[in-house]
Amino acid sequence: MFEIRIHSRGGQGGVTAARLLALAAIHDGKYATAAPFYGAERRGAPIVSFVRIDDKPIKIYSQIKKPDMVIVLDASVMDVVDVLQGLKGGGNVLVNSQQKKEFSGYASSNVDLTGIALREKLVVSGSPILNTPVIGALAKMGIVSVDSAKQAIREMFTDERNVKAAEAAYREMSA
Amino acid sequence: MKKIATGNKAVAEAVKQAGPDVVAAYPITPQTEIVEQVAEFVSSGELKSRYIPVESEHSAMAACIGASITGARTFTATSSHGLLYMHEMTNWAAGARLPVVMTNVNRSLGPGWNIWAEHTDALQERDTGWLQVYVSTVQEAYDATLMAFRIAEHNDVLLPVMVNLDGFLLSHIMQPLDTVELGDFIPPLTLPHAIDPKSPTGYGGLTGPDQHFKFRWDIERSMRDSVKVIDDTQKEFAKRFGRQYGFTEDYRCDDADVVVVAMGTLGKEAEVAIDLLRKEGIKAGSMRLRWLRPFPKLVLIGKEVVVIDRDYSFGRGGILATEIMAQTKEELFSVIAGIGGQEVTYEDVADFVRNRRMGTESWFGVNSNV
Known part of the structure; x- marks a missing residue:
């Protein structure tokens, strides 16, 4: 089983990113679940979502304690939350950032999702949409296939700019 | 096509296919997504149903009772305090032998204010005469909802059925979902005691000490008979759609x-x-x-x-x-x-x-x- 924890702020699309990722994994022929953790959060508060991907049906509902990978959609969350908590040694940290950030003992990648969203004019209520571009970065990392990523995005969104943003993230991600 | 859905969306999908004539509901976290989605189906015409927005859960159940008594297929959904607010009417629905189907998204009771999963809400309805089933996956939420209509409306049962799913843990998780071609799995509802304006009779009148126990016993008799109906329904479901369920x-x-x-x-x-x-x-x-x-x-x-x-x-x-x-x-x-x-x-x-x-x-x- 491959377990991913997504850190974001309420309203940034972390929950939808988890759902897109699970849907793409299912299109790859895998089993997947996407579970947001609902606390007393509201717009702007740090939140987490969980994605599990496996070759067999997934029976676990509890929170992910030891993720294989962490995605940080809002780098400012790292000031208030230990995003590395429980991350397996050598596990990957993908950060939405222009600059690469090193984490001792872990692999790290970065991609400027915010910049991509602004370029593609994917902005809702003043917030850049990060959930569709991040799926492109995850396809680059081989978590899901490119075809399944695009299919999942098109099933959940009608605006083709979402696919373009994912393609941009695929191109621009640096490992 | 492979689908993915939350527990709430899966329930709404099953409700759309079961096709209740009347839906009366009031939103409450973490159930709201169900009644929103069902309302959307009604609004778009995908579900030909009369949707009654009500001012409280007590009224939601009362409206389902009123509709059901005419022989209409009825559905509502609630959670936690909403379910407890219905309590007087849940007893009425069972006592009047009305096959209302309700989803309850299990949630804790306050105070303190808590919106997360707990079964005490539904278990406080344990003695009302409702059948209760508890599900564990998105797929099962969908399947159990379809079966609930067939079981409730079976003339050997004619009791309401409550389908329970854990708040957030199941209502909000996304999992794979296979939907079915329903066909005639849920036969048309024939309520033997449906009211008929052409032949008006009293309903729910005073039932004296020499009669009341007979009606109570009749609920229990049907509850016992429901065991076979549930068993048959689950077997028929497995035969038609390939997914096995037991007690x-x-x-x-x-x-x-x-x-x-x-x-x-x-x-x-x-x-x-x-x-x-x-x-x-x-x-x-x-x-x-x-x-x-x-x-x-x-x-x-x-x-x-x-x-x-x-x-x-x-x-x-x-x-x-x-x-x-x-x-x-x-x-x-x-x-x-x-x-x-x-x-x-x-x-x-x-x-x-x-x-x-x-x-x-x-x-x-x-x-x-x-």
Whole structure:
């Protein structure tokens, strides 16, 4: 089983990113679940979502304690939350950032999702949409296939700019 | 096409296919997504149904009762305090022998204010005459909702059915969902006592001490008859759509020395604990209780039983543990865990088994042995 924890702020699309990722994994022929953790959060508060991907049906509902990978959609969350908590040694940290950030003992990648969203004019209520571009970065990392990523995005969104943003993230991600 | 859905969306999809004539509902977290989605289906014309927005859950159930009495197929959904607010009317629905189908998204009761999963809400409706089923996956939420209509409306039953799913843990998780071509799986509803304006009769009038017990007994008679209807419905569902359901879902129970009994998502996650324990040489099994009413005959003779209650009856104990003790007379280890959404993992469930003390009760996070 491959377990991913997504850190974001309420309203940034972390929950939808988890759902897109699970849907793409299912299109790859895998089993997947996407579970947001609902606390007393509201717009702007740090939140987490969980994605599990496996070759067999997934029976676990509890929170992910030891993720294989962490995605940080809002780098400012790292000031208030230990995003590395429980991350397996050598596990990957993908950060939405222009600059690469090193984490001792872990692999790290970065991609400027915010910049991509602004370029593609994917902005809702003043917030850049990060959930569709991040799926492109995850396809680059081989978590899901490119075809399944695009299919999942098109099933959940009608605006083709979402696919373009994912393609941009695929191109621009640096490992 | 492969689909993915939340538990709430899966329920709404099943409701759309079951095609209730009337839906009356009031939103409440974490159920709101169901009534929103059903309202959208009605608005778009995908579901030809009369949708009655009401000012309270008491009115939601009252509207379902009024509609059902005319012979209409009815649906509502609620949770927690909404369910409790219906309580007077849930008794009425069962007493009037109306096959209302309701989804209850299990949620804790306040105070303090808590929106997370717990079964005490539905269990406080235990004695109303409603059939109750508890599900553990998005797929099962969909399947059980379809079956609920067929079971409730069967003329050997004619009692309301409540489908329970854990708040957030199941209502908001996304999992794969296979939908079915329903065909004639749910036959048209024929309510034998439907009111007829051409032949007006009194309804729900005074029932004296010489009669009332007969109507109460009649509820119980149908509750007992429902066992066969549930069994037949689940078999027919498996035959048509390929997915098997029983009164319980038993996992590695046959040769087990110790069996974990739980409901809902915790009952499903317990299977992972069983695999873990088996690797350690502990012969453990899991029995996930699906139907609480009618309460099935559980085969637990000769086994140590660990019951996990996500609920409590103050001054008595875990409600599930109490029910099982009353039936089996076996000593068991009662664990109270998951109250108000308390985080419980399969590793914790494995610990409950490893550290079991038969004949005692432990509160997870309070008592030191679990």
